[in-house]
Amino acid sequence: MKPAHLTALVIDDEVQIRRLLHAILEREGYDVVECGLGKLGISEVAIVKPDVVILDLGLPDMDGFEVLRRIREWSAVPVLVASVRDGPLEKVQALDAGADDYMTKPFNNAELLARLRAIQRRSEPSVDINKFDSGPLHIDFVARMVTVKKKEVHLTPIQYSLLRVLALNSGKIVTQLQLMREVWGDNAEAQSQHLRVHLSHLRHKLGDAGFDVRFLRNEPGIGYRLADSVA
């Protein structure tokens, strides 16, 4: 599954990391452009028009968040933030500033590629999706039916709605706020404990039906992800 001639821009000040990412991405079929400075990175986005940006937050010339904000002012290019900072605050801040996903260094190569594929999939013009498959899990969006190992799992409307949002964004992190908005609309932002209860029920139901719940991952302090693989 090699993406055809996609361009990835790597903005990171560590030469070693750039070199490694270059090798990994190239093998995956990406054209890779490297750059070690934030300002340069912003102009490279304009010149190269990459299909995806991998951005480090600790840059020597400017703050990574600032780079992200500047790019977002005029570009919708998917951005994956890869940083050694592992606090939930930083992650949320990066996602709020417009990052599509966040990875903590050191990371696993397979995981990185899976994340890139996921955000790539999301950025493609949306075709009508009417079903979703992941291992034993099958969702028929038209019939609003969920099956695991070909057996129907009975979900409440809220549980179904949550699973649907996660499936549509599969592989990509969905923040708590996004989840709550999708389910309760804009006026239900203080419902994080309810969200947790519903997700807990959903998790138990899927788990009881034989789905490996490790695919339904919680990122502490950020949100949930329906993972492509258990990495």
Next chain:
Amino acid sequence: MVLKKDMQSAADSYPAAVLHGDQRLSTSAQYLWVLVINTLVALVGWGIVPHVGYVVVGMVFLLAGIFATLHLERGPLLLLAFLNVLTWDYFFIQPVYAFRFEKLEDMLICGMSFLVVMGTFLVQLKQRDIAERRHRIYTTALLNVTQSAALAMKPSQGLATALRTINEVLRAETALIVRNADLKLPQSADPASTFQPALSEWDVIIRCYQEGLTTGRFTSVMPQAYATWFPLRTANTVMGVLGIRIPAKASMEFSMQQTINAFALQLALVLEKEQFIHALNQAEVEEASEKLRHILLDSVSHELKTPLAALQSATDDIAQNPDEAIHIVPELQSALRRLRRTVDNLLNMTRVESGDVTPMLDWCDVDELCDAAVELIGDALIHHRFYLNVPKNLPIVKVDRALIEQALVNFLLNAAMHTPSGCEVILRAYMQDQTLMLSVLDRGPGLPNMNLDDLFQKFVRGTHAPAGGSGLGLAIARGFARAHAGEATACPREGGGAEFTLKLPVETLDEFTDETCPPYSPCH
């Protein structure tokens, strides 16, 4: 105890020394003096009676008796008064050489002068009694001050008790200013003080401290001050200043000043002792931290260098035998995992030590949390019989998931490292009232024979601990638990093995059905 004994004997001798400081005569000498005084006065009276009359002679006898009250005890004094009356009556009152009275007033004068002498004696006795009682109070107070200040567990508490005692005894207010380690006075009085000196008072205080003199009110140095300041002087140095403020109309007697000086000396000695102890502790702490630095260096360099060595030789091997590289990869991965854990542990320990752990509480599914922790330890427990015992009906709880996950991971890795393969390890979660209990139980060799609390000290390792491990895992788990106002404990497991538990007081969300939720409003 030596100090206490000395104080006791001082208390016994102190009032006696003051009261009987003038040389008291022995009883027989006193009786001799009675005869001498009586004879002398009689002779003088005999000489002057022709010129002044017998009534004046009676007055001389009375005066002699009153003076004698100052030096004689009760028995001799009684005798003197009695003899004086008899002598006067026999030799001077008409009829002379007879014990009879002709006039009623003579008899009355005799009786009254006898009563005056004895009355004067009683008044003096009473005054002595009062003085003695006051001294006893002062002495007891002094003893209390010394004991409370010297024997208290916390110096600050002892000082507060000592000052309170002084206040009660002197009916005064006190301020204590203890010098800092740099020999300078602080900007404010000790918290134990019952009044804070006004700004204008500080000149007086500094003068007192610098010159070691009593200054302020009732003294010749700056008497306009509203309190009196006594230096806390020891043989070597001035430890600070003690301020005494008594009511505006009261006066400070000499005995009171002396008592305060005694208080000041005791406080000074105690403070000096505290300072010595403090200096000694400081030295001990420095030595301990030096030792800790060594252990840190040893343990951390071991934990960093071992995986580095593995990486080095593995990569060298790959460079030489590229075809065999695939067999080396697991070694590389395991070395990396170890390196990563050590770095994470060091960073987490630094966070705990610097007090930088503020839990970001959020609602969290305990079941999910335990699953995540198990996932994080990778294959560490793959050779153990590992069971997860997490009931599904646990409420949703509010914790910092990342921190608790890490604490659990550390418990699990600890169990993995200290138990033989094939051993049973259980991760168990349950609620006890409002406390979330997360336990890791094993059937391993059990806990080392040492204070179990020490296991949670950093760099402390069990006596028979196998090689490896930084000695930080449990300390971090405890740090994270405490950041949640909880605790991490270890105890022997019933039936053999060990049990490590995180006890976390948590806010819980009771289970509710979907009907009680906010209404569902689909957006699509």
